[in-house]
Amino acid sequence: MSLLEDFFLFSSPTTFLGVVALLLILYLVSSRSASQEKGKKPPGPRPLPLLGNLLQLDLKRPYITLCELSKTYGSVFTVYLGTNEVVVLAGYKAVKEALVSYAEEFGDRDISPIFYDSNQGHGILFANGESWKEMRRFALTTLRDFGMGKRVAESKILEECHHLNQLLEKHEGKPFETACPVNYATSNIISSIVYGNRFEYDNPSFKNMVRRANDNIRLVGSAQIQLYNMFPRLVSWIENRQLILKNTETSISVVKDLINSLKETLNPHLCRGLVDCFLIRKQKEEDSCVTDTHYNEKNLIFTVTNLFAAGTDTTATTLRWGLLLMAKYPHIQDQVQEELSRVLESREVQVDDRRNLPFTDAVIHETQRLASITPMAIPHKTSRDVTFQGYFIKQGTVVIPLLTSVLHDESEWESPHTFNPSHFLDKEGKFIRRDAFMPFSAGRRVCLGESLAKMELFLFFTSLLQHFRFTPPPGVTEEELDLTPAVGFTLGPSAHKLCAVRRQ
Structure with a gap:
């Protein structure tokens, strides 16, 4: 179904005429503003009145269209999503320069309407200013205190590996969907750090918590939500927005109950997890009569939900891609398992084994590169006027760092569109790092859980x-296994089943 067909389905004739009239006004206002700007703007396809470049984009997979447009307009170009001006950065050099060399200028977060609806400017992922800085500092410090990248986290992950292996054994080699088991396992790592304990896989509340988070990530990537973000006042009633808000409301209620339960047994001298640390800090600031504190209930709730959603989905999605690729390319799975058997024999893997497992490490990195699960990152916004690569970009402009164009950059990777672990191996079979490997983004908004995610993926x-x-x-x-990604804010594999056959 085309974008226009979708739009007509959403609207009665009267509503449609009202929409057109309002959009015309918006277009005239934006055109007047644009005519007053100074400097050479990045090039781009000519926008239509009101609709911008919408008819040129595949709203379900916009990253594909944007990559194609970069071949015509270069590494820095402009598109219009409705009347919203967006600058796209494509390719390793442009993305790296903007996010690292111009970290301050490109360091703000664009908070689209759907994310403002669901986060209200609180938490870590969809916030700016002093509140964001303080919450990010707090989360980073606390995650490190609870073992992110250290032995403590390693033991938690290895314990969860044991539970996951037990769950897979129950399928007795018969086909099963990988989504739930893997999501439960990665969710429990975040849960143990945030709440101080893990959940049983058959816990109904836990299962629903994971389902809601996954549903929202899928719905946010839908064409309906893309339209809502462009015209929030006109199509606020669309079904997918209502589903997201309903899921969010329920999740907030559950998180509040978990926080209240921890509050009842809080010991100021013993932090069980991030929630305890936050509550203790909050109490100290209240006792000191700090009036402008960022340690309030809303920041706690949304910091927890942000960590839970981001820490669960991205790692689980990458693992699911890894398992699917192993099933599709059995000769590579053979090489991984030969290396594991030779180096580990029958003992349990440890993080320190990574250096002795170069091929396995290369396969994990290549999975992250090829899958490119966050193809457009989370959009940024310029914090001030900036001249970048000869183009003027005004303050407040939405910026999309096209991460998929970095991970598939034809000038950086020998075979960018195929699964090739040799991208991360030298001629002697030793693991090598690649500058254009940026699945966690870069700069001020780089994923704060990167070291934890790397440890989880490896173990x-x-x-x-x-x-x-x-x-x-x-x-x-193997040839029939589909590598087409599903539609969503992050790119998971399309629905599929695999068999996990116990090795002798």
Whole structure:
């Protein structure tokens, strides 16, 4: 169904005429503002009145269209999403220069209407200013205190590997969907750090909590929500927005209950997790009569929900891609398992083993590169006027760092569109780092859980491949396994089933 067909379905004739009239006014205002700007703006396709470049974009997979446009207009170009001006950065050099060399100028977050609806400017992911800075500092410090990148986190992950392996064994080699088991495992790592304890996989509240987070991430990437972000006052009633708000409201209620439960047993001298640390800090500031504190209930709730959603989905999605790729390319799975057997024999994997498992490490990195699960990152916004690569970009402009164009940059990768672990190996088979490997973004908004995610990916992946052989379901060939990503804010594999056959 085309964008215009979608739009007509949403509107009665009267509503449509009203929409056109209002959009015309917005267009005239924006055109007047644009005519007053100074400096050479980045080039781009000519926008239509009111609609901008919408008819040129695939709203379900806009990153594909933007990559194609970069071939015509270069590494810095402008598109209009409705009347909203957006600057797109494509390719390793442009993205790296903007996010690192111009970190301050490109360091603000664009908070689209759907994310403002659901986060209200609080928390970490969708916030700016002093509140964001303080919450990010607090989260980073606390995550490190609770073992992010250290032995403490390693033991938590290895314990969860054991639970995940047990769950997969119950399928007895029969086909199963990978989404739920892997999501439960990665969710429990964040839960143990945030709340101080993990949940059983069959806990109904926990299962619903994971489902709601995953549903929202999928819905945010839908065409309906893209339209809402462009015209929030006109299509605020669309179904997907209502579903997101309903899920968010329920999740906030559950988080409040968990926080209140921890508050009842709070010991100021013993922090069980991030929530305890926040509550203790909040109490200290209240006792000191600090009036402008950022340690309030809303920041706590949205910091927790941000960490839970981001820490669960991205790692789980990457792991699911890894397992699917192993089933699709059995010869690469053979090489991984040969290396694991040779180096580890029958003992449990440890983080320190990474240096002795170069091929396995390369496969994990190549999975992250090829999958490119956050193809457009989370959009940024310029904090001030900036001249970048000869183009003037005004303060407050939405900026999309096209991460998929970095991870698939034809000038940086030998075979950018195929699964090739050799991208991360030298001629002697030793692991090598690549500058254009930026799945966690860069600069001020780089993923704060990067070191934890890397540890999780390595330990979960190696543990699973130690214990199981992953194959397509009976009657399905490796060639028939579909690598087309599903639609969503992050790009997970399309729905599929695999078999996990216990290794002897």
